[in-house]
Amino acid sequence: NSFCTLLRSTMALDGLSVDQISRVHHVMITVGEMAADRGYLVAEEWCPKRLDEFRTRFVPTGAAIEREKMMLYCRHEKSNEGLFVFFNGDASVNTQKVKDYAQHARNEGAKTVILVTEGKLNPPTKKYVETLARSDVQPITMQVFHEDDLVVNITKHELVPQHIPLSDAEAKEVLEAFALKMSMLPRILQRDPIAQYFGMRKGQMFRIMRKSETAGEYTTYRQVV
Structure with missing residues (x-):
């Protein structure tokens, strides 16, 4: 019955509920669609189609979603420019973490980064993100999305x-x-x-x-x- 269905959907799977895992799975799906809609070539195997496959790859212990492993790197079908997508599960994303993401992209020659966060960026980090596009080293265009905004396309x-x-x-x-x-x-x-x-x-x-x-x-x- 409907009560049993609701119970199954919210019961914990070794610490995380099905809903929590499904939510991040949907975020990953939307990110793949967003990159493809921008003209990037996203490998089909990057994002698991089924929830059980997603859990096996990114929630192996059941206690936490390993968002770092969800990272995406792809190239644009026309310009061949690279795009990095990083997923961060910290409650608050600090500036050093963003610097690390930007440097990782620079090391690979990518100029565009999408950062998907579960938590919020603190004010100094937000300002730093804005300065990346004006950097003298290698400008980086970084867009920040909160997971809540990507659950649905x-x-x-x-x-x-x-x-x-x-x-x-x-x-x-x-x-x-x-x-x-x-x-x-x-x-x-x-x-x-x-x-x-x-x-x-x-x-x-x-x-x-x-x-x-x-x-x-x-x-x-x-x-x-």
Whole structure:
């Protein structure tokens, strides 16, 4: 019955509940989809499809999820640039940990890092993350996501229209075709969850495909600010 189902879903598995493990598994799935949607080639075997496989690989003792082992490294299908994704389970992520992640990426020649955290970044660490992109050594673009924001893939929600990031060349073609300036387009904030998902920068453009009962489908464009 429903009570037994609920009991099974919340009962502890050697210290961690099924729900706790399933939650992080879903986060990992979303991260893989996010990287792929950005054009990165993610190895199929990186993320286990089944929960029992995830538990075997990343929760071997049952007491804790070994997030460090969930690290992802992949390359972009067009530019061949590398992307690192690090998972951190600390209650508070300190600056030294972020420095270690950035250095690891630099050692491999990667310029983009996604950090997925269970805890929060303290204020000094947040400021340090912002300075990485302006570094004189080797600039690193680091995005930080909290696990809570990745349990569900926002782009798959039925109320969210399809967002397609455009390259600079594609955006230029759109502006020329409609005799527009970028500043004339409706805006979407860089901190918007959809813009965050695709790693959009200010000055870039989205093509948005919306469904309509009368028109079938219509297209709009937005600038990232």
